[in-house]
Amino acid sequence: xxxxxxxxxxxxxxxxxxxxxxxxxxxxxxxxxxxxxxxxxxxxxxxxxxxxxxxxxxxxxxxxxxxxxxxx
Amino acid sequence: xxxxxxxxxxxxxxxxxxxxxxxxxxxxxxxxxxxxxxxxxxxxxxxxxxxxxxxxxxxxxxxxxxxxxxxxxxxxxxxxxxxxxxxxxxxxxxxxxxxxxxxxxxxxxxxxxxxxxxxxxxxxxxxxxxxxxxxxxxxxxxxxxxxxxxxxxxxxxxxxxxxxxxxxxxxxxxxxxxxxxxxxxxxxxxxxxxxxxxxxxxxxxxxxxxxxxxxxxxxxxxxxxxxxxxxxxxxxxxxxxxxxxxxxx
Numbered sequence: 001x002x003x004x005x006x007x008x009x010x011x012x013x014x015x016x017x018x019x020x021x022x023x024x025x026x027x028x029x030x031x032x033x034x035x036x037x038x039x040x041x042x043x044x045x046x047x048x049x050x051x052x053x054x055x056x057x058x059x060x061x062x063x064x065x066x067x068x069x070x071x072x
Numbered sequence: 073x074x075x076x077x078x079x080x081x082x083x084x085x086x087x088x089x090x091x092x093x094x095x096x097x098x099x100x101x102x103x104x105x106x107x108x109x110x111x112x113x114x115x116x117x118x119x120x121x122x123x124x125x126x127x128x129x130x131x132x133x134x135x136x137x138x139x140x141x142x143x144x145x146x147x148x149x150x151x152x153x154x155x156x157x158x159x160x161x162x163x164x165x166x167x168x169x170x171x172x173x174x175x176x177x178x179x180x181x182x183x184x185x186x187x188x189x190x191x192x193x194x195x196x197x198x199x200x201x202x203x204x205x206x207x208x209x210x211x212x213x214x215x216x217x218x219x220x221x222x223x224x225x226x227x228x229x230x231x232x233x234x235x236x237x238x239x240x241x242x243x244x245x246x247x248x249x250x251x252x253x254x255x256x257x258x259x260x261x262x263x264x265x266x267x268x269x270x271x272x273x274x275x276x277x278x279x280x281x282x283x284x285x286x287x288x289x290x291x292x293x294x295x296x297x298x299x300x301x302x303x304x305x306x307x308x309x310x311x312x313x314x315x316x317x318x319x320x321x
Binding site: 002009014018019022026029040044045049052 | 111112113114115116121122123125126128129130133168169172175176179180183184186187282285289292293295296299300303308309312313315
């Protein structure tokens with residue numbers, strides 16, 4: 001173990017702002033990006049499923065109506 | 073084993089899904105050990121004090137920003153040459169992660185440059201070519217999103233990637249070709265390492281963690297892209313039909 005105390009660790013020999021500014025933004029980016037990807041997936045799946053159902057509803061009547069004898 | 077089988081989106085989709093947890097776990101494992109070494113075990117640098125610890129993020133991010141670009145250029149070239157559908161999906165999936173690492177490399181570079189050089193930014197060869205790399209990523213995303221037809225977007229994007237790939241060796245060798253403020257590589261193929269072993273291990277583990285992270289993220293993103301682009305195929309329709317209703321409001 002290299003550090004004497006936790007405040008020593010945070011202080012980083014006077015370079016705390018630079019060191020934690022680097023690690024902090026890296027952590028933020030590498031946490032936010034997976035969350036955004038997961039959200040994008042949820043939103044996209046919902047949209048595609050909605051589109052698919054809408055398409056199916058549009059098609060169904062056309063496919064079922066022309067039964068023999070009933071046609072005008 | 074027929075590798076071309078996996079270039080079909082329908083077979084790549086489930087494969088990617090199975091691989092994601094493994095790469096995510098490896099990223100967490102290597103990242104945890106790497107950060108422990110980098111922040112807790114590694115001693116103070118005799119020249120730079122504690123400021124040098126930025127290396128554990130900076131080098132990995134810079135390497136990944138260049139490597140991801142090379143992988144994108146590879147897929148772009150494959151797409152132009154063989155018209156494989158997966159190539160365009162891969163470049164689209166890789167671009168955001170590459171952009172993030174290009175930004176991280178510049179950001180951590182600025183925070184390292186200030187205490188060691190006395191400047192956040194200078195227009196030297198290494199820094200300028202790295203900034204151009206970030207602009208190439210942003211340009212790629214903007215260009216491909218501006219074109220509606222995915223096949224045309226992929227082709228235009230691939231051309232941009234292949235033209236821009238010349239920038240990667242310029243970044244890598246800039247510290248040798250020009251007189252720059254940026255320090256030369258701490259690790260090179262011919263000369264080995266100029267770092268203390270423990271620092272080197274921390275840096276390598278952090279880099280491998282970022283690598284595994286990039287693979288996991290890209291696979292996760294490409295799965296969504298595959299669904300969007302292949303939405304008119306039978307297998308995607310079957311998959312959508314099988315979705316539970318509350319998931320697909």
